[in-house]
Amino acid sequence: xxxxxxxxxxxxxxxxxxxxxxxxxxxxxxxxxxxxxxxxxxxxxxxxxxxxxxxxxxxxxxxxxxxxxxxxxxxxxxxxxxxxxxxxxxxxxxxxxxxxxxxxxxxxxxxxxxxxxxxxxxxxxxxxxxxxxxxxxxxxxxxxxxxxxxxxxxxxxxxxxxxxxxxxxxxxxxxxxxxxxxxxxxxxxxxxxxxxxxxxxxxxxxxxxxxxxxxxxxxxxxxxxxxxxxxxxxxxxxxxxxxxxxxxxxxxxx
Amino acid sequence: xxxxxxxxxxxxxxxxxxxxxxxxxxxxxxxxxxxxxxxxxxxxxxxxxxxxxxxxxxxxxxxxxxxxxxxxxxxxxxxxxxxxxxxxxxxxxxxxxxxxxxxxxxxxxxxxxxxxxxxxxxxxxxxxxxxxxxxxxxxxxxxxxxxxxxxxxxxxxxxxxxx
Numbered sequence: 001x002x003x004x005x006x007x008x009x010x011x012x013x014x015x016x017x018x019x020x021x022x023x024x025x026x027x028x029x030x031x032x033x034x035x036x037x038x039x040x041x042x043x044x045x046x047x048x049x050x051x052x053x054x055x056x057x058x059x060x061x062x063x064x065x066x067x068x069x070x071x072x073x074x075x076x077x078x079x080x081x082x083x084x085x086x087x088x089x090x091x092x093x094x095x096x097x098x099x100x101x102x103x104x105x106x107x108x109x110x111x112x113x114x115x116x117x118x119x120x121x122x123x124x125x126x127x128x129x130x131x132x133x134x135x136x137x138x139x140x141x142x143x144x145x146x147x148x149x150x151x152x153x154x155x156x157x158x159x160x161x162x163x164x165x166x167x168x169x170x171x172x173x174x175x176x177x178x179x180x181x182x183x184x185x186x187x188x189x190x191x192x193x194x195x196x197x198x199x200x201x202x203x204x205x206x207x208x209x210x211x212x213x214x215x216x217x218x219x220x221x222x223x224x225x226x227x228x229x230x231x232x233x234x235x236x237x238x239x240x241x242x243x244x245x246x247x248x249x250x251x252x253x254x
Numbered sequence: 255x256x257x258x259x260x261x262x263x264x265x266x267x268x269x270x271x272x273x274x275x276x277x278x279x280x281x282x283x284x285x286x287x288x289x290x291x292x293x294x295x296x297x298x299x300x301x302x303x304x305x306x307x308x309x310x311x312x313x314x315x316x317x318x319x320x321x322x323x324x325x326x327x328x329x330x331x332x333x334x335x336x337x338x339x340x341x342x343x344x345x346x347x348x349x350x351x352x353x354x355x356x357x358x359x360x361x362x363x364x365x366x367x368x369x370x371x372x373x374x375x376x377x378x379x380x381x382x383x384x385x386x387x388x389x390x391x392x393x394x395x396x397x398x399x400x401x402x403x404x405x406x407x408x409x410x411x412x413x414x415x416x417x
Contacts, residue, residue, distance in 0.1 A: 052379055063271055067271070
């Protein structure tokens with residue numbers, strides 16, 4: 001696999017969690033060895049996030065009452081000729097199963113999938129009404145207000161208990177571009193996640209990986225390396241500690 | 255069976271309409287397409303396999319309906335009000351993820367993509383379809399989905415350096 005040609009399609013599939021083993025592992029290795037690979041994958045994650053933002057739930061087009069009524073009339077018309085309706089199994093289960101499969105994968109693949117899940121956070125929240133049985137995954141909540149608050153206030157190394165689980169901020173970095181970023185972990189009933197968030201007004205999660213429920217991914221073996229690789233690629237220097245961290249957090253919140 | 259999918263259909267209307275707007279860019283035509291697709295779906299409800307993705311099935315019906323519409327229209331030429339589809343994206347204001355300026359830039363970039371790239375981009379990145387599911391909706395091979403999608407996303411990144 002050392003000769004694997006990392007085409008755009010392969011890296012995109014990796015970013016989208018669509019790559020099977022052993023190619024996924026090969027990409028994972030390449031990612032650790034070559035920052036440009038990480039950057040290309042990050043670009044694919046970014047394009048997905050951007051697209052989703054442009055089409056976010058707030059911008060779902062209005063369905064006019066006329067259209068809604070017309071469709072309802074069609075449904076009623078068909079229902080009139082129908083046997084007593086038996087609600088079919090919704091497709092939600094299938095979708096969820098696919099995601100669960102992803103989440104059981106290790107390391108970088110899970111990382112990329114999780115990063116996507118972040119990109120899709122607004123979507124999943126947005127779909128709650130339509131698909132009420134879909135659970136909000138942990139990564140979908142990494143942008144939530146309690147996490148935001150904790151990122152702004154909690155010192156590195158400290159654990160806090162949030163509604164969605166236990167959170168620990170690992171460290172704080174100043175990137176080459178000046179932005180302030182924090183690496184943190186989250187362990188909740190919906191699973192475990194390791195992530196990096198950078199402050200730009202709010203905290204935006206820029207990188208994350210998730211694991212299944214339990215402690216498996218709370219301290220991901222290869223996962224930690226990937227976060228480190230990501231931070232190095234982003235130009236993070238030494239972590240800010242103690243007073244330097246406090247000062248940086250205070251300044252960034254102004 | 256038709257009644258059984260009715261509820262799912264109603265819940266899906268906003269996303270159907272959004273995809274219809276991606277396809278045709280005309281709010282009034284989008285409504286017609288959605289309504290026509292719903293009718294087809296209800297009439298063929300038994301062809302949906304419970305346990306598979308209902309949304310993907312509907313997107314395929316909607317898109318096929320759109321293609322039929324285009325074929326019928328071909329002789330006459332496009333007469334629809336291809337107005338601005340600002341409604342598709344709405345007013346920017348996402349907040350935490352993107353600034354207004356950046357979002358406008360992204361929207362413009364997506365607009366500039368070729369149609370076949372835009373539809374696959376939306377199906378995969380917005381509607382969360384797997385590549386294979388998108389391939390089924392679009393009626394193209396998996397490899398085509400991947401190459402179109404990769405090109406769209408690389409272009410998007412190039413066009414939105416600042417976003």
